[in-house]
Amino acid sequence: MVLDLTQLKPGEKGIVVEIQGGAGFIRRMQCMGIREGKRVSKISAQFLRGPQIIRIDNSQIAIGFGMAKRVLVEVFKD
Amino acid sequence: MRKILLIGNPNVGKSAVFSRLTGARVTIANYPGTTVEFTQGFLRLGDEKAAVVDVPGTYSLHPTSKAEEVAVEMLKSGNLVINVIDATNLERNLYLSLQLLERDIPVIVVLNIWDDAKHKGIDIDVKKLEQLLGVPVVPTCALTGEGIHELIVRLQEVKSISYPARSDMQRWQEVGRIVEQVQKIHHKHHSLLENLADLSIKPLTGLPIAAIVIYISFQIIRKVGEGLISYVFEPLFDNLWLPLMAKFSLFLGTHGFLHDILIGRLINGEIDFGQSFGLLTTGLFVPFAMVLPYIFSFYLVLGLLEDFGYLPRLAVLVDNIMHHLGLHGYAIIPMILGLGCNVPGALATRLLEGRREKFIAATLMAIAVPCMAQIAMIVGLVGERGGQFVAIIFIVLALLWFTLGMIFHHILRGESPALTLEIPPYRMPQILSTVKKLRMRTEAFLISAVPYVLLGILIINILYTLKIIDFLATVFSPVLSGFWGLPSEVISALLVGFLRKDVAIGMLGPLNLTTKQLVISSTILAIYFPCVATFIILVKELGVKDMLKSALVMLFVALFVGALLNLILPAYL
Helix, strand or coil: CEEECCCCCCCCEEEEEEECCCHHHHHHHHHCCCCCCCEEEEEEECCCCCCEEEEECCEEEEECHHHHCCEEEEEECC | CCEEEEECCCCCCHHHHHHHHHCCCCCCCCCCCCCCCCEEEEEEECCEEEEEEECCCCCCCCCCCHHHHHHHHHHHHCCEEEEEEEHHHHHHHHHHHHHHHHCCCCEEEEEECHHHHHHCCEEECHHHHHHHHCCCEEECECCCCECHHHHHHHHHHCCCCCCCCCCHHHHHHHHHHHHHHHEEECCCCCCHHHHHHHHCCCHHHHHHHHHHHHHHHHHHHHHHHHHHHHHHHHHHHHHHHHHHHHHHHHHCCCCCHHHHHHCECCECCECCCCCCECCCCHHHHHHHHHHHHHHHHHHHHHHHHHHHCCHHHHHHHCHHHHHHCCCCHHHHHHHHHHHHCHHHHHHHHHHCCCHHHHHHHHHHHHHHCCCHHHHHHHHHHCHHHCHHHHHHHHHHHHHHHHHHHHHHHHHCCCCCCCCEEEECCCCCCCHHHHHHHHHHHHHHHHHHHHHHHHHHHHHHHHHHHCCHHHHHHHHHHHHHHHHCCCCHHHHHHHHHHCCCHHHHHHHCHHHCCCHHHHHHHHHHHHHCCCCHHHHHHHHHHHCHHHHHHHHHHHHHHHHHHHHHHHHHCCCCC
16 A cells, blocks of 8 residues: 555554655655655654654654655555 | 865764864754854874864755755865764765765765664674775764774875765665665664653654653753852852952042942942942843853753754644744754854754745844843843743743744745754763863853953943933933833943843843833843844844844834833833
8 A cells, every 4th residue: 555654654664665756855855864665664743734753764754744745655564 | 284074964973073083162962953164173193283174964965955065065175074974874874975985085984873873783894884885984982982093093094095976876776785784783672762752752742741841941940040149159249249349449439430430330338239330340240140040051951952852853843833933843943042142043043944934033033032141131130020020021022923923924925844854862961071062151151241241331331421321312212212111211221232132131220110111121122133243143144135124123023012012011010
């Protein structure tokens, strides 16, 4: 099942399959560690379309709601 | 002289390495973007003296953002790069390392935060990494100083190597290939700190935690500040300094020009540290006995919060609110720093992306975020009349902060950019480095404040003697008394307020103001203009044009708010 990062529930995990946006946006995400093939887990989401918090490798990253919508992941269970 | 550049991702400990290498004093904290300015220091390498530059953090060398452009520009002038990387985030950090290696400059890699990597069950084969990269790799823990000696020794063997240039995609593939060969991760259970970290970022638990953190911080700042004043500084001044000054006053003949400048005017035949306004009385009492204790307690608490890593979490929690003000959550950092002193607050607006955001953040800070020196004086002076009056001032400023922000967001074209922020793990503050930072900031206050306070008092004494104050008082009396309901002598405080806000508030003391007048004039002093030190930084950061606009907003808001308070506050206050 493919969801975007805002749809992923806290505690769920997924593998990044697509980042939708221009080269600049993709690069910005890549530099924060978000790129295709990476495993992410959702930690939490702030109220009212606030920032989404995810974990990739050893870092926690907060990204705005609009940006999180453009990162698609394939959900998996372990 | 050779120039060594410290380059790496944000919050990997570049400043900590820098401070270990050069002994220079820089602020180190656990959040990305602590360093917004280049800092240069010196390192002795055998007979040679080399310059070391602490470059603000960058994720890559693509010239897509300001920080990256600046880093690329710096690279041209450097002779050697110390690439600091976070051992707990090898993969993401190595991308920048490869970009650096592709350039024609010698590189040495520092694997910092090595101790944390071990605790987290991350094994990195340093020898293998050296082989794959072709440059020396030194594990360090800069906060404790481990590995720094080896780094200095191995700086000698750094040579330029040829490294194939790659495309973005190929670079990430190479990073993946390297990480696979050198890193092994043993699964470890969540530590207590990691659990606490998760709790403080989930809204249901995070918001109450934020409320508790802010409440406790406030209480500590208040109690430590008050304690230092009543148990240390006031007794010192009253029991040791006062008798000395009383003798000196007699020696000078209890009046006259020199007496008025050094000791000030006697109140009922005695020296009053709050009201005499001589260089040796009020001029020392204000910075040492009224302000310093709060500066100390504020920076004590701020330093602990910074080093623990709490601030980025607060930024995420307030992101929603900040978007209504045309900003994003990270703009809370310049506001918090501004509470200590507006100068670092103004510098920290560099953390924000666009011109619009910088303008909003800087203007809101200059208007509605009083610095600790000003707060301490308001608490000291207005607090004597009752805590509720201090509260009125801060509630007015808080409301202003929100309303003005919302107005700016509404009328200025553009939108608030989204937050992308790496949230560092919680780290136990290292007592030594926290104490060092506290000492640094307290000393910085004394060095910058005391001369200005004395200068302010000197100037005002001279202006009084030359009757210039009387002249200005007459000129500005329509605004002062007409709009704000203040006696025209308040002009002297507004004048000194350009220089230092703490003395300016202090000057309201001898004017025999009613409580209503005291509240209004303290509020106006906070709003109408930043102190000159902040002003200079803001001109640099915003440019002349935007700063002019910002200053006009300040003056207009001061006029308006002063008049409004004069209208709505009851006269019997």
